[in-house]
Amino acid sequence: MFEILPPSAETILKRAFNNWGIFSLYEKMDIVVKSPKNKESSQIEKTSLENLLGKNNRDLQVHVCSNSLQKELTIKLQPAHSGIIIGQIKNKKFLPNLNFAELVVKHNPFLNYPYVILEDKSASLVIYGRDIMGNAIISFFKGIKENQTVIILNQNKDVIGMGKSRFGDNLITQRDKITIDTVQDIGTHYLKEENKYALHGD
Amino acid sequence: MSYDIEYPNFSHSEYSRKLAEKYGYNDWMISRFLKFIPNTKLLLEYVEKNKSSHAEYIRANNLKIDSISLKKRLVEKGYLLKDTILKEVFKIDMTRNVNNPNSDKKTNLTTIGSTLEYLKGYYYIQDLSSCIAVDELEINEKDSTTVLDMAASPGGKTSFIAQKMNNKGNIIACEPNRKRIPSLLFNLSRCGVKNTTIFNISGEDAEKLGIKFDRVLLDAPCSCEGIITKDETRKKSRDLKDIEICSIKQKKLIQSAFQVLKPNGKMVYCTCSFAPEENEMVVDELMRNNGDNDLELEPVKYGNDGLTEYDNRQFDKDLRYTKRLYPHIHHTNGFFIAKLRKKK
Numbered sequence: 026m027f028e029i030l031p032p033s034a035e036t037i038l039k040r041a042f043n044n045w046g047i048f049s050l051y052e053k054m055d056i057v058v059k060s061p062k063n064k065e066s067s068q069i070e071k072t073s074l075e076n077l078l079g080k081n082n083r084d085l086q087v088h089v090c091s092n093s094l095q096k097e098l099t100i101k102l103q104p105a106h107s108g109i110i111i112g113q114i115k116n117k118k119f120l121p122n123l124n125f126a127e128l129v130v131k132h133n134p135f136l137n138y139p140y141v142i143l144e145d146k147s148a149s150l151v152i153y154g155r156d157i158m159g160n161a162i163i164s165f166f167k168g169i170k171e172n173q174t175v176i177i178l179n180q181n182k183d184v185i186g187m188g189k190s191r192f193g194d195n196l197i198t199q200r201d202k203i204t205i206d207t208v209q210d211i212g213t214h215y216l217k218e219e220n221k222y223a224l225h226g227d
Numbered sequence: 228m229s230y231d232i233e234y235p236n237f238s239h240s241e242y243s244r245k246l247a248e249k250y251g252y253n254d255w256m257i258s259r260f261l262k263f264i265p266n267t268k269l270l271l272e273y274v275e276k277n278k279s280s281h282a283e284y285i286r287a288n289n290l291k292i293d294s295i296s297l298k299k300r301l302v303e304k305g306y307l308l309k310d311t312i313l314k315e316v317f318k319i320d321m322t323r324n325v326n327n328p329n330s331d332k333k334t335n336l337t338t339i340g341s342t343l344e345y346l347k348g349y350y351y352i353q354d355l356s357s358c359i360a361v362d363e364l365e366i367n368e369k370d371s372t373t374v375l376d377m378a379a380s381p382g383g384k385t386s387f388i389a390q391k392m393n394n395k396g397n398i399i400a401c402e403p404n405r406k407r408i409p410s411l412l413f414n415l416s417r418c419g420v421k422n423t424t425i426f427n428i429s430g431e432d433a434e435k436l437g438i439k440f441d442r443v444l445l446d447a448p449c450s451c452e453g454i455i456t457k458d459e460t461r462k463k464s465r466d467l468k469d470i471e472i473c474s475i476k477q478k479k480l481i482q483s484a485f486q487v488l489k490p491n492g493k494m495v496y497c498t499c500s501f502a503p504e505e506n507e508m509v510v511d512e513l514m515r516n517n518g519d520n521d522l523e524l525e526p527v528k529y530g531n532d533g534l535t536e537y538d539n540r541q542f543d544k545d546l547r548y549t550k551r552l553y554p555h556i557h558h559t560n561g562f563f564i565a566k567l568r569k570k571k
């Protein structure tokens with residue numbers, strides 16, 4: 026079920042936008058949230074999202090609409106989908122996805138967020154889920170901490186994935202060691218869905 | 228009447244049987260094609276010649292990258308891109324490498340569906356015919372437009388519409404087949420589309436949403452005859468009954484589409500079928516049911532004129548404004564496009 030952002034989720038999201046250096050964008054966004062499992066959401070229709078977030082701790086998908094009319098329609102008509110998904114709120118934390126990462130890269134041109142840039146060969150493997158060896162990193166955010174979510178870029182600064190750092194600071198470039206686990210990548214999802222239904226290049 | 232130098236003095240039925248046999252089609256299909264496809268034999272030859280390397284087009288997704296930058300990146304990787312009548316669309320020649328354009332040797336370029344740029348949603352693999360249909364909707368980014376995409380999955384045209392709208396305004400996309408929704412979602416997400424709301428409903432129920440639209444695209448479910456260059460099974464897999472079933476469904480859908488159009492709103496109806504029953508007859512019936520005061524056909528810019536008669540039936544003369552695209556003439560899928568405006 027689609028609903029407007031409950032206040033507690035709003036706080037979580039604002040903090041995330043701030044941490045990634047794109048706070049000013051947040052105010053301009055028309056956001057709705059959806060409990061991802063339809064069946065569950067119909068059973069719990071009367072429970073407010075506040076409760077979901079608090080006691081039941083269920084996940085919420087965060088959708089960005091294009092404008093307030095779309096947001097209104099979404100809440101009124103309860104479609105199958107609306108807008109673009111930028112991540113989930115789970116256990117009171119925002120888990121950004123690749124669409125969110127693209128927003129960050131586009132709106133924070135000074136690379137003022139946890140990122141790594143990879144050399145080409147490693148980048149082509151990360152696209153399909155390979156973890157990252159320290160020596161593949163040719164540049165990185167100087168304040169990277171251990172166990173932090175990082176945006177993975179290629180040399181063109183295209184977002185190719187998101188990862189979790191195993192080390193902080195310069196240790197991220199240690200040779201012959203996996204220093205970042207790839208958590209999301211642009212290719213694996215595609216392989217799963219690969220033109221399953223695209224019959225005729227419509 | 229003689230049909231061909233290869234088979235002089237053959238009757239229609241003999242000639243069609245010969246062609247069907249030679250090219251591996253159902254006889255009834257060829258017999259029909261001969262009545263309305265110009266130079267049918269050339270089409271059949273074209274299909275044979277191009278079945279493993281049919282024309283492939285990509286549409287730059289300007290929501291993520293401008294067309295020139297995309298072209299530059301792909302050319303750097305060795306792909307040979309040619310401009311088309313639409314500025315967003317390029318024809319890709321997979322048999323040639325940019326570094327060696329005159330060689331006929333197969334290149335070892337990765338397929339165009341697995342480049343990084345594809346995964347990033349910088350382009351969509353989409354036939355020129357489909358792009359022309361969307362272009363004919365005449366969407367202007369500056370107006371706050373509300374568009375209905377009545378049969379949306381897997382989202383090729385939806386994402387092009389979103390691009391034309393620069394992710395503003397509102398697109399309502401209908402797709403009744405639940406199994407086809409994930410691919411729609413995936414493509415819209417890959418292309419960075421934000422302004423679309425998807426309903427898992429039949430287009431016939433679009434009225435129940437209580438919204439009136441400035442533009443409606445009905446890319447109707449059809450027999451898909453027009454994609455024989457890409458899917459050879461179409462030579463035999465369908466029968467006349469399929470065309471009839473599609474035609475009945477299309478007539479209902481087009482009426483529903485017309486119903487939800489605002490006065491002065493425009494609708495594009497298209498199919499990837501050659502069959503007049505799925506094309507001109509559907510539009511003609513809409514015109515008969517609604518009358519000259521309610522709607523008018525507008526000329527589609529590119530293609531061969533639509534039929535104004537078929538099988539002893541006369542259609543409204545304005546059906547010449549609709550267009551037919553043929554693989555052997557236009558180097559696209561077989562396609563039909565009609566554009567109309569609601570008057571009041």
Ligand SMILES: C[S@@+](CC[C@H](N)C(=O)[O-])C[C@H]1O[C@@H](n2cnc3c(N)ncnc32)[C@H](O)[C@@H]1O
Pocket residue numbers: 227357377378379380381382383384385401402403404407428429430431446447448449480
């Ligand atoms: C030609 S395909 C659409 C291709 C799509 N417009 C694109 O460009 O990617 C036709 C679609 O219509 C859907 N369909 C079938 N019956 C329908 C109905 N009654 N209302 C709306 N869509 C329907 C099919 O499931 C199919 O996804």
